[in-house]
Amino acid sequence: MPIPIVNSIASWFLKKRVHQIELFLKYPNEVQNELLFTLLKIAKDTETGKKYDFASIKSYKDFNERLPVVNYETIQPSIERSRNGEQNIYWPTPIKWFAKSSGTTNAKSKFIPVSTESLEDCHYAASKDLLCMYLNNNENSQLFTGKSLRLGGSKELYKENGTAFGDLSAILIDNMPFWAEYSSTPSSKVSLMSEWETKMQAIVDETINENVTSLAGVPSWMLVLLNNVLDSTGKDSLFNIWPNLEVYFHGGVSFNPYIDQYRNILPKKQFKYYEIYNASEGFFAIQDQNYSGDLLLMLDYGIFYEFIPMDTYGKSDQKVIPLSDVELNKNYAVIITTNAGLWRYKIGDTIRFVSISPHRIKVSGRTKHHINAFGEELIIENAEDALKKVCKRTSAEIVDYTAAPIFMSGKEKGTHEWIIEFKTPPRDMPYFEELFDNALKSLNSDYEAKRFNNITLNKPKIHSARPNLFYDWLKENDKLGGQHKVPRLSNSRDYIDELLRLNKS
Numbered sequence: 386m387p388i389p390i391v392n393s394i395a396s397w398f399l400k401k402r403v404h405q406i407e408l409f410l411k412y413p414n415e416v417q418n419e420l421l422f423t424l425l426k427i428a429k430d431t432e433t434g435k436k437y438d439f440a441s442i443k444s445y446k447d448f449n450e451r452l453p454v455v456n457y458e459t460i461q462p463s464i465e466r467s468r469n470g471e472q473n474i475y476w477p478t479p480i481k482w483f484a485k486s487s488g489t490t491n492a493k494s495k496f497i498p499v500s501t502e503s504l505e506d507c508h509y510a511a512s513k514d515l516l517c518m519y520l521n522n523n524e525n526s527q528l529f530t531g532k533s534l535r536l537g538g539s540k541e542l543y544k545e546n547g548t549a550f551g552d553l554s555a556i557l558i559d560n561m562p563f564w565a566e567y568s569s570t571p572s573s574k575v576s577l578m579s580e581w582e583t584k585m586q587a588i589v590d591e592t593i594n595e596n597v598t599s600l601a602g603v604p605s606w607m608l609v610l611l612n613n614v615l616d617s618t619g620k621d622s623l624f625n626i627w628p629n630l631e632v633y634f635h636g637g638v639s640f641n642p643y644i645d646q647y648r649n650i651l652p653k654k655q656f657k658y659y660e661i662y663n664a665s666e667g668f669f670a671i672q673d674q675n676y677s678g679d680l681l682l683m684l685d686y687g688i689f690y691e692f693i694p695m696d697t698y699g700k701s702d703q704k705v706i707p708l709s710d711v712e713l714n715k716n717y718a719v720i721i722t723t724n725a726g727l728w729r730y731k732i733g734d735t736i737r738f739v740s741i742s743p744h745r746i747k748v749s750g751r752t753k754h755h756i757n758a759f760g761e762e763l764i765i766e767n768a769e770d771a772l773k774k775v776c777k778r779t780s781a782e783i784v785d786y787t788a789a790p791i792f793m794s795g796k797e798k799g800t801h802e803w804i805i806e807f808k809t810p811p812r813d814m815p816y817f818e819e820l821f822d823n824a825l826k827s828l829n830s831d832y833e834a835k836r837f838n839n840i841t842l843n844k845p846k847i848h849s850a851r852p853n854l855f856y857d858w859l860k861e862n863d864k865l866g867g868q869h870k871v872p873r874l875s876n877s878r879d880y881i882d883e884l885l886r887l888n889k890s
Contacts, residue, residue, distance in 0.1 A: 402517060409684040410743045414709040421448065421689040424722060433463075433475040433728060445707055454693075454705060454720055454729045457495045464496055470546040476500055476726030482542075484553040484665035496550055497665040503725040504560060507686040508553075511661070511668035514683065518673045519632060519659060528598050531629055532570040536588070536602030536610055541577050553665045570595045581865035585610060589617050597627040603637035604647075605785065605870070609856075611650060623650050636661040638870050639748070641769040642783045645776065646808065662748055666732050667723055670746055679745040684708075687724030692717035695735060698752065705729075711738050716764065718752050735764065754874050758790035759799050759841045761832040763825070765873045771824035772805075779817050782809040785855035785871050789881040791846065800843040804884050806850035818847050854888055861887070 409416040425448070429439040442448050453459075463474050464483070472479050478500055486495035499508075520526055537554025549556070558573050571591040578584035593614060600607060611623060620626055633647070635658065647658075662670040662680050667688050670680035682690070690708050695716040697703045705720060719734050721727060733753060736746045750765035757763070772783060784806040793799045811817035822844050826833035835841040855871050872880050 402514065403521075405685060406514075413684055413744055414707070416684050417689055417708050418445065420685065420687070421445065421722065424687070424689060424724060427724075428476060428726065431473050431475055431477055431726070433726070449691075449705060452729050454691075454731060456731050460727075460730070464498060467498060468496060468546065468548055468550070470548065474726070475728065476724075478502065480726070481548055482556045483548060483550040484556060485550050486665045495665070497553075498725045498727070499553070499556055499665075500725040502687055503667065503723060504556070506724060507667050507688065508557060508663070510686060511663065511671065511683065515634065515659065515661060515671050518671060519657075522673075522675050523631075523657070526631065527629055528631065529568070531596035531598035531627075532568055533599045533601055534571075534588075534592050534595075534597045535569050535576065536600075536607050537576060541579060570597065585613060589613050593618055593626060595627075596629060598629050598631055600630070600633040600635075602635065603870075604635050604640050604643045605638055607633070607635070608643055608646060615650060621650075622652055624653060630656070632657040632659055634659045634661060636663055639765065639769045641773045642776075642786070644773070646782055662746075664732060664734070666721060666727060666730065667725075669719075679739050679747060682708075682744040682746055684744070689722040691720040691722075691729065693720065693731075695752075708744065711741070711744075713738055713741060716749055750874070753876075754872055756788065756790055756801060756874050756876060758792060758876055759835050761829065761835045761842065763801070763829060763832055763874060767825060767828045767832070768874060770828055771821055774824045775817060775820045778820055779811040779813070780809065781807055781811040781817065784808050785850075787855075787871055787873060787875070787880055787884060788845075789875045789878045798839060798841060798843050801845045802881060803845055803847045804850050804854070804881060804888065805847060806852070806854050810849060814847070814849065818845060821845060821847070848885070848888065850884070850888055854884060858884055858887055 422442075425434070425439040425442055428434045434440070437451050442451065460475075467474050467480050468483055476498065480498045480500055482499040482504070483496040484499050486497055516528070520528065535554075537552065537558070542549040542551040542555050542559055549559075555577060558576055561573075571588045575584065575587045575591055578587060588610060600611075602610075614623065614626060615621065618626055623630060630651070633651075633656075640658065640660065644658075657675060660672040660678070660680060661668070668683065668686060669688065670682045672679070673681040684690075691705050692708075692711055693703060693705055695718060698718050711717065714737055716735050716737050719732050719736055721730050721732055723730070731752070733751050735749045735752055737749050739745050739747055747766070755762065755764045768786075768788065772786070775781070776783060786803060786805040788801050788803040791800045791802050822836070825845075826836055832842075836844070856865075859865050859871070875881070
């Protein structure tokens with residue numbers, strides 16, 4: 386299909402879609418409220434709908450008081466019944482697919498329900514919106530002259546009892562329209578290969594001769610792939626392989642630790658990075674402006690949002706608030722109610738609002754992935770920002786990292802222990818440690834207070850990891866590729882002790 390026609394179709398779709406987006410930009414609370422009551426009405430005759438008498442819920446206050454906030458462990462029995470073929474438990478239309486979540490919060494896999502509605506009106510709708518927003522901001526884009534190199538964690542789908550489960554990317558690929566397959570690389574056959582290292586080489590072999598115009602995938606794994614592409618071709622810039630490459634759509638982990646490494650292999654200043662915020666549970670937010678680090682919360686994808694202020698999270702005075710009550714720059718845990726039958730479900734992420742009109746957010750971390758062993762409330766966003774700042778000062782580059790507390794023992798004060806794998810290590814490690822400590826103090830007043838005169842915390846202890854430590858750890862735990870992530874911060878020493886053991890071997 387000629388490019389002007391493709392751009393015209395996209396432009397037509399965008400104009401049609403823009404009115405709907407304008408509606409939730411102008412009336413966010415009304416759109417969300419209407420959505421909530423639509424979901425309640427659709428599901429009123431399900432087992433969950435009858436249990437909580439959805440039909441008699443007349444206000445958000447009723448909803449808030451009647452339905453409990455839940456985590457995966459709470460709803461697992463219902464999901465297992467659903468996976469065994471039972472229907473109409475928490476959503477009226479048949480649930481055929483379950484996204485096997487590769488989150489790091491729990492060693493056990495989670496099976497997140499994916500309905501036809503969430504597939505079409507959330508995941509696929511978001512993909513179209515992302516492309517339309519990008520084309521609207523970049524009218525001279527040549528995106529459709531070539532292909533999108535997508536890197537998912539997509540192993541094959543496993544079918545049982547009339548339902549199927551696998552990575553979300555596998556479900557999306559399995560249900561993709563034919564034209565999406567035509568405009569993507571590698572082929573579905575290669576994308577769905579299960580053995581990560583074999584698949585990596587197959588992707589390199591299949592894509593180096595394609596005209597790739599965009600990239601899509603998790604930054605950590607995409608970087609591994611792109612470095613393999615450079616090694617295989619002997620080139621030092623990706624533009625020598627794909628001269629028409631213009632944008633990278635990324636999400637899944639923070640981009641901060643990787644941005645400088647991407648700029649080294651993508652040296653054109655006009656190259657663009659677009660961030661997305663999605664998960665097995667749904668597609669939540671999209672970067673809607675060039676050169677912005679903020680994400681527009683999408684309010685009409687069949688997801689009703691609620692938030693728990695992190696200063697009350699897990700406490701006796703914990704409160705849950707709707708979108709209308711959020712404040713700027715406060716850290717919130719995200720609660721979702723969805724068109725796949727998740728009701729007031731804690732997804733485990735934390736965000737903060739950088740704008741209220743419209744509602745733009747930044748992902749700040751995970752509810753379980755922070756360090757608060759000494760009242761310091763260190764979150765992933767603090768760690769990422771500090772590392773980025775210090776790497777810039779010391780010309781260091783980071784592959785991966787994790788951190789955990791060393792707990793107080795006798796008269797010994799506590800501290801934070803870090804393992805950092807460097808691509809380019811700092812020349813002076815003690816200087817790096819000092820800068821890093823100071824950067825954390827400047828970003829987090831609680832940490833600064835605990836570090837003052839070493840009252841509670843001693844300075845951080847940093848280990849330099851051997852090459853491929855984190856890769857080997859993920860491989861040992863059968864977590865190579867795709868959506869799998871290294872846990873950044875933890876209040877327990879489980880991850881770090883394993884990594885320290887592996888670092889010595």
